[in-house]
Amino acid sequence: MSVTSAMYTGISGLNANGEAMSVIGNNISNVNTIGFKQGRMLFSDVLSSTISGGSQIGRGVQIQTVENQFTQGSFESTENGTDLAIQGDSFFVVQSDNGRYYTRAGAFHFDKDDVLVNPDGYQVQGYGIVPDSGLSDGVMKPIDLTDYATTPPKLTSKVEMVLNLDSTQAVPTLPWDPANPVATSNFSTSMSVYDSQGNAHTATVYFRKTADNAWDWHAILPDATAGSPVDGTLTFDSTGALTSQLPDAATAQSLTFVGGVTAPQSIFFDLGVGATTQYASASIVSSQTQDGYYQGTLTKVTIDDKGYVNGVYSNGQLKKLAQVALAKFSSTAGLSKSGGTLFEETLASGQPIFSNASTPGVGKVLANSLEQSNVDLAAQFVKMITTQRGYSANSKTITTADEMLQEVLNLKR
Known part of the structure; x- marks a missing residue:
């Protein structure tokens, strides 16, 4: 292999390491780029030439590929x-x-x-x-x-509640009067229910003790033109657990509201059989929900x-x-x-x-x-140093080969 070829071998090293520095610089410049994936340059040797005796002499380096590294960023x-x-x-x-x-x-x-x-x-x-x-x-x-x-709005089709009714309450002295529900009941709770156009209607459920372990319930909806009040009974066992509800939770109650809405509107009242209690403590609602709502933005x-x-x-x-x-x-x-x-x-x-x-x-x-970018700055700076050293070393190959050529030229003197 001639001395001139050695110079071209050095040039291949300069080109490869120069491009490698571009990759490193690109990685460093994108250290704060969201979602950036760093690249790495891979080198490979150039096809060697064969000399006498079957020996091979390398002809330099080439860029094999620039790979994107898809490791997870922070x-x-x-x-x-x-x-x-x-x-x-x-x-x-x-x-x-x-x-x-x-x-x-x-x-x-x-x-x-x-x-x-x-x-x-x-x-x-x-x-x-x-x-x-x-x-x-x-x-x-x-x-x-x-x-x-x-x-769009959704009409109420189910009302659910779980509560405790105070077992120490006395039976009201007045018979149940829907025109005077507060004075003729022991406890009440209210919520809003919705028709098919999203109009809210107040539903108040009154509970009236009738005997030991026995209560009546009455759901009054003042806006309803038919179907109100809904009247029923509750039966508790000796442990205070609600064992039955009439009408039961699977029986729909038909209520009618005016204004061109869906009528009649079927609503199921679930008063919590197996969950509602009658204990000797204050009457309180643990939870009450209904599945309707008005139009939302x-x-x-x-x-x-x-x-x-x-x-x-x-x-x-x-x-x-x-x-x-x-x-x-x-x-x-x-x-x-x-x-x-x-x-x-x-x-x-x-x-x-x-x-x-x-x-x-x-x-x-x-x-x-x-x-974040998956660029490791410390690793890139180390690669920058080694790439710079590689570039400098290849430049020495060229200058050394040049000095050798000068020696050949000096032979004529």
């Missing part, structure tokens, strides 16, 4: 509920007019059209929700809240660890609106960087497998979090 907590991070090796899916991309950078927000986007306006992809099951429908599309600004959006986008409404309802889509690849190292912390699929990466965080092995979605 998480930063944020105050933005739509900031998302993935615990696992999946990717968010975003779409623009130029195509579909994949990213680990989850700094998302809802734009003026109520569509979830990244800072560059790329639409985050997700799935719709099947109302009956509350699960994703598997149809990928942008996460758009336009149709979820309000939620969307006040807040939350995202859980399965990627469900939940709407919080002014009427207290929590509703699943969408689910964030995730993608996995057979070889993440085969993905191609597209800028903007985005990746594209290639033949080397394989096609994406789309799923969601409800699928085992896909990973968790963390709200109010962002994944």
